[in-house]
Amino acid sequence: MSNTRTHADGDERDGDEPPFAFTVEATAGDARAGRLRVRDTELPTPAMFPVVNFYGGGRPRSFFGGGIYRTVKELAVGVERVDGVAAPEYFDATMMSVASLTDYGISEDLFETYRDTELLERSEFESLESLLFLDSGGFKFLGDGQLEGNGFAVEMDQTAVYEIQRDLGGDVLVNLDHPIAPDDDHATRVEKARKTAENVETFLSLTADSDAALYLTLHGYNYSMMDEFLETVTDVVPASVLREGFDGIALGSLVPKKDDREALIQAVSDCREVLADWGMRDRPLHVLGIGSRAIPLLVGMGVDSFDSTTYVQNAINGKYQQSLVDTVPLDDADFDRCDCPVCSSDVLVSRMRGDAEYKKDVLGPVAVHNLIVQKRDVAALRETVASGETGQVIQYLEDTLGHHETMRKHAHAVVNRSLGGYF
Numbered sequence: 058m059s060n061t062r063t064h065a066d067g068d069e070r071d072g073d074e075p076p077f078a079f080t081v082e083a084t085a086g087d088a089r090a091g092r093l094r095v096r097d098t099e100l101p102t103p104a105m106f107p108v109v110n111f112y113g114g115g116r117p118r119s120f121f122g123g124g125i126y127r128t129v130k131e132l133a134v135g136v137e138r139v140d141g142v143a144a145p146e147y148f149d150a151t152m153m154s155v156a157s158l159t160d161y162g163i164s165e166d167l168f169e170t171y172r173d174t175e176l177l178e179r180s181e182f183e184s185l186e187s188l189l190f191l192d193s194g195g196f197k198f199l200g201d202g203q204l205e206g207n208g209f210a211v212e213m214d215q216t217a218v219y220e221i222q223r224d225l226g227g228d229v230l231v232n233l234d235h236p237i238a239p240d241d242d243h244a245t246r247v248e249k250a251r252k253t254a255e256n257v258e259t260f261l262s263l264t265a266d267s268d269a270a271l272y273l274t275l276h277g278y279n280y281s282m283m284d285e286f287l288e289t290v291t292d293v294v295p296a297s298v299l300r301e302g303f304d305g306i307a308l309g310s311l312v313p314k315k316d317d318r319e320a321l322i323q324a325v326s327d328c329r330e331v332l333a334d335w336g337m338r339d340r341p342l343h344v345l346g347i348g349s350r351a352i353p354l355l356v357g358m359g360v361d362s363f364d365s366t367t368y369v370q371n372a373i374n375g376k377y378q379q380s381l382v383d384t385v386p387l388d389d390a391d392f393d394r395c396d397c398p399v400c401s402s403d404v405l406v407s408r409m410r411g412d413a414e415y416k417k418d419v420l421g422p423v424a425v426h427n428l429i430v431q432k433r434d435v436a437a438l439r440e441t442v443a444s445g446e447t448g449q450v451i452q453y454l455e456d457t458l459g460h461h462e463t464m465r466k467h468a469h470a471v472v473n474r475s476l477g478g479y480f
């Protein structure tokens with residue numbers, strides 16, 4: 058099963074590969090292992106996109122700032138300040154939201170500087186070969202619809218968002234959406250779907266010449282909500298145009314429900330059914346904003362990619378990752394037991410023990426260690442799916458989640474819904 062898109066304007070040059078390809082290489086129940094390629098960058102899936110705030114209010118000399126993210130970026134590429142430790146392979150996929158651009162109250166001049174060069178074209182990040190997912194920031198713009206810096210504001214509509222996504226050089230782009238909230242009534246949800254539909258139409262016309270991968274946002278907590286969302290969108294953009302124009306699907310609106318695993322399992326497995334019924338099951342499925350312990354569940358249900366801030370959040374909360382689902386307090390961490398590049402540096406271990414002037418120099422290395430552990434576990438999970446043996450995936454869920462009392466029943470639910478059940 059594979060899905061490829063040629064340039065929308067048909068100008069594909071002779072001998073060139075299409076700019077986008079997604080190929081499923083193995084399945085185990087609903088779980089699938091594949092390969093996602095955008096332009097020259099290829100990524101094995103299922104894949105985790107760590108959220109990175111590449112522009113955190115700083116200038117190039119401060120690695121574009123960003124507090125803890127500054128140290129994360131320095132470790133991604135390896136600079137003197139972090140003992141020369143580099144871990145670019147764990148940043149093979151990254152996500153940034155256009156909404157985060159002005160988080161640090163930057164001036165308009167700095168805002169323009171950020172936009173004048175594609176992010177990964179900058180010399181600071183030249184060693185990164187990352188598939189860059191640029192989120193539209195829909196949730197943040199729901200309110201006053203503005204991107205506010207220090208002394209300036211930019212009205213954010215679909216055109217403005219796309220222009221920023223393009224300027225930063227995103228590989229995967231989503232339309233500007235209107236995420237729903239758990240307490241939205243029916244009329245509000247339909248109105249949000251209608252506004253999203255208008256954006257979808259504008260987005261497709263703006264991106265006609267783009268060779269980025271285009272993902273359609275999908276919203277809802279269950280089958281009928283997602284089906285109605287697509288009915289509303291196809292009132293504006295015909296289903297055939299939707300299928301031809303979009304390469305992938307990004308399921309949103311689940312962040313407020315991220316700790317309600319039952320709701321998450323229902324939404325994702327219903328989403329797979331909706332996509333099958335709408336003829337889009339061969340598209341890569343990304344779940345927005347859900348990571349951490351839910352990842353084995355998502356993979357079991359056939360999700361191809363997800364983004365996560367947990368590696369940083371856990372570090373900020375003093376948690377040191379021991380596996381995708383287990384953490385220990387930083388004070389109890391045994392750095393000798395980890396062979397990752399961060400824990401292999403005496404300088405960085407000493408900083409993680411608290412011997413550093415700034416908090417970011419303590420927590421930045423912890424965050425990158427956390428990310429490495431998560432990425433390695435996702436890679437192992439991918440290999441399990443790639444075996445094509447459903448029993449092995451079931452065993453993986455048992456081994457990783459079975460001993461967590463709160464997670465066990467959710468693992469069982471996924472086994473029963475998506476992996477053919479127990480024998």
Ligand SMILES: [Zn+2]
Nearest residue numbers: 395397400426
């Ligand atoms: Zn480590």
